[in-house]
Every structure is written in structure tokens, then in C-alpha cells.
Amino acid sequence: MLYVVGLGPGSKDNMSQEALGVFDKVDTVVGYITYMHLVEDLIQGKEMVTTGMRGEVERCEKAIELAAEGKNVAIISSGDAGIYGMAGLIFELLKSKDQKLDVKIIPGITASVAAAAALGAPLMNDFCHISLSDLMTPWEVIETRLEAAAKGDFVICLYNPRSKGRPHHLRKALDIMLKYKSEDTVVGIGKDVDRSKEIEKVTTIKDLDEEEINMTTVVIVGNKNSYVYDGHMVTPRGYTL
Structure with a gap:
């Protein structure tokens, strides 16, 4: 059996009971070395296979082989294995090899959901996820999706918003949004959510400081009805009160 496990955003408090239980069932754990550190006390005595950054294909191939x-x-x-995680790649590799294997996906809390909980209630109406990384998706496609x-006035959760290699993607994304959203639109920032250096901040498109944003940050851009109450970012569901 191959288990594809979402660890959640960082701490064991936000790992599911199902995910925690998987480690009692397996012989081998495969993962990016940084994520292995998050569960190192749970996998003592297991065979461990690690790779560095951008070793996703190698990791998945090894997991399938074992x-x-x-x-x-x-x-x-990290997060949910089916949201920018390993689940899709596992199935793509199996399809490319025309290989059958028992696979079970174990869901986890994705970064936007963890950030939303820390910020208040920004995802109470329709929202979407868009990654600003163009390593897998051409930037022209990302621009079309942002537009x-x-x-459509979605609340927009931006993953991989800014890195040293892509320092201007967040600004380009915000400029596209400003064609349809006010510069006073509420923005929530969740950085290193559920980890020791966690930072939550509520600001606006106009006042957002891009230098604070990196690859461990989720940026949640509100819709036209999103507001700030008592320091919390809130998007109303539409109830009549």
C-alpha cells in the first residue's frame, strides 16, 4: 500500500488522526527532508528516503518502487497532499507507466485554511487558489486565471507568492487584480502558519509590504465585501442580520 499523507501546515496539533495513525502502519517514509523533520519523532526506526528541493519526481518514483x-x-x-502536493504526481507517474498500485490519499489542512483560521473568517464566500510559481504553469496562464x-470577485488565495527567483510576480498579480478590485481591498497575510515563527497580518492591497512576503507565505486577497473587525479579516457569507 502507498499512503500519500498530508501533514497539515506544521504542528502535530493540526495533523489528522488518520495521518498520525499511518506511521504505525508503514515500513518506509519518503519525503522532502524539511518535512521529515516535522515528523521525526513519529518515524523513528522506519526506513527513511529523503530528497532536497525540486526532487518531487524522484521521491514519487522511489515511493512507487518501494x-x-x-x-x-x-x-x-506539507498541507494537503492533493493541493499542490504529491497526490497528483503519484497518479501521473502510475498512468505514464500503466502501473496499478493500491494508493490511499490522507487529507491534511492546507495552508490557506490554516491561514484563514489565524486571520479570522476570510473564506466564508466563494474563493479560489492560484499559485504564482511559473515552474509548472506558464506565467501567461497564471495571468489569465488571475484576471x-x-x-469574478473571488476571494483569492495566492500560494508561492514571492521568492528570490520571482520577486515581481506578486506585484504583477496585484496590478492585474487592481483592474477589478479597489486598492483598499482587505488582504490577509499568513506567514509560517502553525510554526514557531508564525506571523498573521491584515492589511490592504495599497498598504501591503511586498518585502514581508516569501514562499512560506499565503496571501489572501478579499472580495469587495471583505472587511476588518477587531483585527480580524472577515468575508460575509450573505446572511440577513
Whole structure:
């Protein structure tokens, strides 16, 4: 059996009971080395296979290989394994090899949901996720999606918003949104959510400080009805009160 496990945003408090229980069932754990550190006390005595950044294909291929040998294997992702995680790649590789394997996806709390809880209630109406990383998706496609989401007045959760290699993508994204959203639109920032250096901040498109944003940050851009109450970002559901 191959388990694809979402670890949640960081702490064990926000890991599901199902995810915690998987580690008692498996012989081998495969993962990015940084994520392995998050569960190191749970995987003592297990065979561990690690790779560095951008080793996703290698990790998934190794996990499939070990599971095909008859081992019970867990491959881990931060957040939810099915949201920018390993679940899709596992199935893509199996399809490319025309290989059958017992696979179970273990869901986890994704970064936007964890950030939303820390910020207040920003996701109470329709929202979407858009990654600003163009490593997998051409920037022209990302721009089209940003335009559509902003025009539709979705609350927009931006993953991978800014990095040293892509320092201007967040600014480009905000400029696209400003064609449809006010510069006073509320923005929530969740950085290193559920980890020791967690930062939550509520600001606006106009006042957002891009230098505060990095790859461990989720930026939640509100819709036209989002507001701030007592320091919390809130998007109303639409109840008549």
C-alpha cells in the first residue's frame, strides 16, 4: 500500500488522526527532508528516503518502487497532499507507466485554511487558489486565471507568492487584480502558519509590504465585501442580520 499523507501546515496539533495513525502502519517514509523533520519523532526506526528541493519526481518514483515491492510506504506532503502536493504526481507517474498500485490519499489542512483560521473568517464566500510559481504553469496562464478570478470577485488565495527567483510576480498579480478590485481591498497575510515563527497580518492591497512576503507565505486577497473587525479579516457569507 502507498499512503500519500498530508501533514497539515506544521504542528502535530493540526495533523489528522488518520495521518498520525499511518506511521504505525508503514515500513518506509519518503519525503522532502524539511518535512521529515516535522515528523521525526513519529518515524523513528522506519526506513527513511529523503530528497532536497525540486526532487518531487524522484521521491514519487522511489515511493512507487518501494510500494510495488510489497512494502507499506508513506510519502508525505506539507498541507494537503492533493493541493499542490504529491497526490497528483503519484497518479501521473502510475498512468505514464500503466502501473496499478493500491494508493490511499490522507487529507491534511492546507495552508490557506490554516491561514484563514489565524486571520479570522476570510473564506466564508466563494474563493479560489492560484499559485504564482511559473515552474509548472506558464506565467501567461497564471495571468489569465488571475484576471478571471479578480473579475469574478473571488476571494483569492495566492500560494508561492514571492521568492528570490520571482520577486515581481506578486506585484504583477496585484496590478492585474487592481483592474477589478479597489486598492483598499482587505488582504490577509499568513506567514509560517502553525510554526514557531508564525506571523498573521491584515492589511490592504495599497498598504501591503511586498518585502514581508516569501514562499512560506499565503496571501489572501478579499472580495469587495471583505472587511476588518477587531483585527480580524472577515468575508460575509450573505446572511440577513
